Amino acid sequence: MSDYTIWEPADAAAHVRVPEPGDDKYSRGVLGVITGSAQYPGAAVLGVEAALRTGVGMVRYVGPKSVGRAVLARRPEAVAGAGRVQAWLIGSGMDHASRSAATGDRMAEALRQELPTVLDGGAFDLYTRSHGPTVLTPHYRELARVLDSSVEEIAADPGAAAAHAADTLGVTVLLKGHTSYVAGPGGLRLASSTAPSWLATAGAGDALGGILGALVATHYEDILADPAVLGRLAASACVLHGLAAERASGGGPLTILDLAAAIPATISDLLAH
Numbered sequence: 127m128s129d130y131t132i133w134e135p136a137d138a139a140a141h142v143r144v145p146e147p148g149d150d151k152y153s154r155g156v157l158g159v160i161t162g163s164a165q166y167p168g169a170a171v172l173g174v175e176a177a178l179r180t181g182v183g184m185v186r187y188v189g190p191k192s193v194g195r196a197v198l199a200r201r202p203e204a205v206a207g208a209g210r211v212q213a214w215l216i217g218s219g220m221d222h223a224s225r226s227a228a229t230g231d232r233m234a235e236a237l238r239q240e241l242p243t244v245l246d247g248g249a250f251d252l253y254t255r256s257h258g259p260t261v262l263t264p265h266y267r268e269l270a271r272v273l274d275s276s277v278e279e280i281a282a283d284p285g286a287a288a289a290h291a292a293d294t295l296g297v298t299v300l301l302k303g304h305t306s307y308v309a310g311p312g313g314l315r316l317a318s319s320t321a322p323s324w325l326a327t328a329g330a331g332d333a334l335g336g337i338l339g340a341l342v343a344t345h346y347e348d349i350l351a352d353p354a355v356l357g358r359l360a361a362s363a364c365v366l367h368g369l370a371a372e373r374a375s376g377g378g379p380l381t382i383l384d385l386a387a388a389i390p391a392t393i394s395d396l397l398a399h
């Protein structure tokens with residue numbers, strides 16, 4: 127932990143791109159989303175919901191048709207089907223062992239574009255094929271699988287585990303937990319623990335993926351100019367996620383749609399201070 131700098135709300139506020147009068151939906155950035163599966167359609171719904179609530183020019187959902195229908199039922203603002211995007215969010219709500227051939231093809235096509243990419247749960251195996259600036263978002267069990275280690279080893283020193291993963295895999299790693307650790311290949315080390323423990327509930331990570339995807343899509347030019355920006359955006363996503371959870375919780379339980387609904391006011395508060 128000593129190597130890590132705490133990423134503060136003011137740091138996160140500085141990493142929200144506020145649209146300007148000259149912006150349109152494309153200049154703000156389009157996030158392509160390949161998430162969800164027949165088994166876990168909710169993960170796709172939650173990620174898209176969180177991305178749109180964080181602010182992005184457009185979300186293009188490119189997953190299975192049945193999941194796309196669920197996404198559109200909740201969020202008609204999302205556009206289903208392929209098209210040009212500035213960043214990708216891939217892998218929430220799918221099991222890599224049972225990925226369909228069609229999903230594998232969509233992922234391969236996305237990764238070929240070498241754009242800034244967020245890889246979540248069901249897509250960690252693809253990190254070697256992701257040649258754009260890439261951030262992985264594992265929880266402890268997932269990082270243990272990626273590193274062929276054990277949960278106990280990760281939990282004993284999560285900051286060191288995240289740093290080791292970033293250094294050996296050559297990507298940015300956001301290790302999720304009560305404190306989340308972001309480690310980047312260039313020695314970047316940031317930590318955040320803004321979330322209440324009420325956030326330990328299913329779907330929380332799917333929402334984090336959406337928040338981060340939106341931040342990445344709206345900063346794609348900055349990331350391409352300086353890949354270290356990706357780590358700062360990952361830490362900013364943790365801060366926003368935690369503060370929105372705190373607002374949704376108010377000291378009690380929360381659902382992930384409540385968290386998503388709290389994101390806009392969380393951002394406007396951050397920007398006002």
Ligand SMILES: NC(=O)C1=CN([C@@H]2O[C@H](COP(=O)(O)OP(=O)(O)OC[C@H]3O[C@@H](n4cnc5c(N)ncnc54)[C@H](OP(=O)(O)O)[C@@H]3O)[C@@H](O)[C@H]2O)[C@@H](O)CC1
Nearest residue numbers: 166167168169170218219220221247267268328329331332
């Ligand atoms: N709304 C949605 O669509 C959501 C979809 N989601 C999707 O779900 C998938 C799995 O995600 P995850 O994080 O649970 O995966 P993972 O690390 O493999 O954990 C498995 C480990 O947990 C353990 N375990 C299971 N039950 C347990 C219990 N009652 N009490 C204690 N332990 C228990 C189990 O142990 P076992 O039962 O095998 O002994 C195993 O070790 C993933 O594709 C994700 O995207 C989620 O994002 C949620 C919202």
Ligand SMILES: Nc1ncnc2c1ncn2[C@@H]1O[C@H](COP(=O)(O)OP(=O)(O)O)[C@@H](O)[C@H]1O
Nearest residue numbers: 265302303304321323325326328329330331332
């Ligand atoms: N005890 C806790 N306190 C605060 N935040 C937590 C706690 N446990 C988990 N979280 C946060 O909740 C999210 C859980 O992500 P993940 O395990 O991927 O959930 P899911 O797969 O259900 O979407 C992460 O952002 C993590 O930082």
